[in-house]
Amino acid sequence: MSWIISLPCTRDEAEALAGDIPELDALADAPVVVTREIDEASGRWQLDAYLDAKPGPALLKLLQALVPSAKGEKPHVEQLAEQDWVTLSQQGLEPVQAGRFFVHTSSYADRVPAGSTPFLIDASQAFGTGGHDTTAGCLAMLDRLARAGASPRNIADIGTGTGLLAFAGLALWPRAKIIASDIDPASIFVTQGNAAINGVALGRGGGRLTLAVAPGTDHPAIRHRAPYDLVIANILAGPLITLAPDIASATAPGGHAILAGLIARQMEPVLAAYRAQGFRLAARGGSTEWPCLLLVKRRRHGWRRKERAFHRASPSDASFGSW
Known part of the structure; x- marks a missing residue:
C-alpha cells in the first residue's frame, strides 16, 4: 500500500522544493515529493508527497512547514491501494523537447518523435x-x-x-x-x-x-x-x-x-x-x-594547476546537486 499527502503551494514554494530538501533527506523513510501546476490561469500549484507507510503527525507538520502559504490548510492524506508511487509521481511529468533531445518517462516510451535523440529518465531520488x-x-x-x-x-x-x-x-x-x-x-x-x-x-x-x-x-x-x-x-x-x-x-x-x-x-x-x-x-x-x-x-587566462589549490566545499556551501 502507498500513501499520498497533498497540500496547496505557490509557484515560488514549488521551485524552492525542486532541489534537495534537507529536512526530508534526514528522514529514514523520506517521502518522494513532487510539485505540479494545477491551474495556469490562477497560478495554483500543489505539493504531493508519496510514501509507503501511513504518515504520522510529525511528517504532516514538516510538510506544512515547507509550504508556509498552506498554513491553516489541512493536508489531504489518501491511501493508494495497489498502485506504484513512481508511476503516480510521473503522471505529471510531460516529455521535454529541447533541441534535438526528447526526454521522457516510461509512460511516453512509445511516443518518441522521429529524428530526435531520446533519453528515458524516470522519477528518482x-x-x-x-x-x-x-x-x-x-x-x-x-x-x-x-x-x-x-x-x-x-x-x-x-x-x-x-x-x-x-x-x-x-x-x-x-x-x-x-x-x-x-x-x-x-x-x-x-x-x-x-x-x-x-x-x-x-x-x-x-x-x-x-x-x-x-x-x-x-x-x-x-x-x-x-x-x-x-x-x-x-x-x-x-x-x-x-x-x-x-x-x-x-x-x-x-x-x-x-x-x-x-x-x-x-x-x-x-x-x-x-x-x-x-x-x-x-x-x-x-x-x-x-x-x-x-x-x-579568454585565452590570456591559462591553465593554472600548479598555482592554486582547488576549492574544498565547506559544510555551509549550498547543494551542488543538479537541477
Missing part, C-alpha cells in the same frame, strides 16, 4: 528529468553548441543529478571523454542506472562516462583530467559563484562553460564572478526566468 527550465535550457544550449561546430574532447558535468546532461554530451560528441560528478552518492547511483537504461557506456577513455562523488571539482579524477574543453554546471547561483575560481582553473583557454540553476536576478552576480576569472558571455539561452549561460574562457 536525483534531480534532472529534463522537465525543469534549467535542465531543458542546458540541453538546448548543448545542441546549439554542437550545431555551431564545437567539438569538445574533454568534458566535465559538475552536479550531474540523473546524468542527463552528461548523456547528452556523449550523444553529441561520441568520442569525447566525459566525467560526471555529484556531491550526493544517491545521484551517482541513479546515474549508473540511467546509463544502463539509455545505453551509455561507463568507464574511462573516449566514448565512456566516468562517475565521481565530489563536492564541486574536489576529486582527484576531476583534477587529473583537467583542463576541460567544456564544463557544465547546472546547480544553484550560490555554488556557481563559490566555484568560479575552480571552474576557471579546470577550463582550458578558449574552452566553454555552460552555467544554469540561477534565476534572472542572479545572472549579473554570477557573470561578475566568472568575468573576474577571465570568462566572457557568449550566449544566453533558457527561459526568461531561468537563464542558461554559455561562457568562453
Whole structure:
C-alpha cells in the first residue's frame, strides 16, 4: 500500500522544493515529493508527497512547514491501494523537447518523435528529468553548441543529478571523454542506472562516462583530467559563484562553460564572478526566468594547476546537486 499527502503551494514554494530538501533527506523513510501546476490561469500549484507507510503527525507538520502559504490548510492524506508511487509521481511529468533531445518517462516510451535523440529518465531520488527550465535550457544550449561546430574532447558535468546532461554530451560528441560528478552518492547511483537504461557506456577513455562523488571539482579524477574543453554546471547561483575560481582553473583557454540553476536576478552576480576569472558571455539561452549561460574562457587566462589549490566545499556551501 502507498500513501499520498497533498497540500496547496505557490509557484515560488514549488521551485524552492525542486532541489534537495534537507529536512526530508534526514528522514529514514523520506517521502518522494513532487510539485505540479494545477491551474495556469490562477497560478495554483500543489505539493504531493508519496510514501509507503501511513504518515504520522510529525511528517504532516514538516510538510506544512515547507509550504508556509498552506498554513491553516489541512493536508489531504489518501491511501493508494495497489498502485506504484513512481508511476503516480510521473503522471505529471510531460516529455521535454529541447533541441534535438526528447526526454521522457516510461509512460511516453512509445511516443518518441522521429529524428530526435531520446533519453528515458524516470522519477528518482536525483534531480534532472529534463522537465525543469534549467535542465531543458542546458540541453538546448548543448545542441546549439554542437550545431555551431564545437567539438569538445574533454568534458566535465559538475552536479550531474540523473546524468542527463552528461548523456547528452556523449550523444553529441561520441568520442569525447566525459566525467560526471555529484556531491550526493544517491545521484551517482541513479546515474549508473540511467546509463544502463539509455545505453551509455561507463568507464574511462573516449566514448565512456566516468562517475565521481565530489563536492564541486574536489576529486582527484576531476583534477587529473583537467583542463576541460567544456564544463557544465547546472546547480544553484550560490555554488556557481563559490566555484568560479575552480571552474576557471579546470577550463582550458578558449574552452566553454555552460552555467544554469540561477534565476534572472542572479545572472549579473554570477557573470561578475566568472568575468573576474577571465570568462566572457557568449550566449544566453533558457527561459526568461531561468537563464542558461554559455561562457568562453579568454585565452590570456591559462591553465593554472600548479598555482592554486582547488576549492574544498565547506559544510555551509549550498547543494551542488543538479537541477
